[in-house]
Amino acid sequence: NAGVMQNPRHLVRRRGQEARLRCSPMKGHSHVYWYRQLPEEGLKFMVYLQKENIIDESGMPKERFSAEFPKEGPSILRIQQVVRGDSAAYFCASSPPGTGDSPLHFGNGTRLTVT
Amino acid sequence: EDQVTQSPEALRLQEGESSSLNCSYTVSGLRGLFWYRQDPGKGPEFLFTLYSAGEEKEKERLKATLTKKESFLHITAPKPEDSATYLCAVLPGGYQKVTFGTGTKLQVIP
Numbered sequence: 001n002a003g004v005m006q007n008p009r010h011l012v013r014r015r016g017q018e019a020r021l022r023c024s025p026m027k028g029h030s031h032v033y034w035y036r037q038l039p040e041e042g043l044k045f046m047v048y049l050q051k052e053n054i055i056d057e058s059g060m061p062k063e064r065f066s067a068e069f070p071k072e073g074p075s076i077l078r079i080q081q082v083v084r085g086d087s088a089a090y091f092c093a094s095s096p097p098g099t100g101d102s103p104l105h106f107g108n109g110t111r112l113t114v115t
Numbered sequence: 116e117d118q119v120t121q122s123p124e125a126l127r128l129q130e131g132e133s134s135s136l137n138c139s140y141t142v143s144g145l146r147g148l149f150w151y152r153q154d155p156g157k158g159p160e161f162l163f164t165l166y167s168a169g170e171e172k173e174k175e176r177l178k179a180t181l182t183k184k185e186s187f188l189h190i191t192a193p194k195p196e197d198s199a200t201y202l203c204a205v206l207p208g209g210y211q212k213v214t215f216g217t218g219t220k221l222q223v224i225p
């Protein structure tokens with residue numbers, strides 16, 4: 001009964017490169033969320049997706065960041081032309097379909113370092 | 116805008132010394148309040164959901180309570196393995212975005 005799977009666990013990119021973070025939700029879950037966490041700070045909401053739909057991207061920067069959750073395969077968070085300020089831990093969470101008040105279940109994150 | 120404030124930021128306890136963590140919130144129409152535990156280098160691990168004022172949930176040495184303005188996480192006779200950051204989060208009504216507090220970092224000394 002696998003939980004939320006994120007890969008890679010660690011990712012190092014030079015300034016200007018692209019970063020692709022992947023997330024496979026728990027079995028039976030159709031809602032995916034991405035959060036960013038900086039050291040000594042809380043989790044900041046970025047985007048909420050359902051299969052093939054972006055429901056809320058109010059926390060995601062307008063430039064360089066994009067997210068998708070295709071019909072088949074994992075959800076992808078893509079950061080183009082990375083800058084040092086993008087260095088953070090990125091967490092994916094999932095929840096089942098239904099009333100919408102179920103707790104989120106998190107993966108162990110991808111730690112992005114931009115050099 | 117939804118707000119979640121946790122206190123204290125850090126707490127150091129002797130093993131066996133009970134205490135409480137506070138989570139104050141401002142949200143339009145609370146649909147649920149969640150408590151999580153986060154260990155270094157890991158993702159948050161779900162502990163409890165509370166849905167309405169007066170509700171209580173228990174798990175081993177942890178007990179979560181909820182009022183209309185705040186929630187408490189009571190830790191009874193803690194052990195060193197309870198050391199972690201405890202996060203509180205709220206889910207507002209009519210909306211799906213969960214807002215997190217910055218957490219309380221708990222250290223339990225043997």
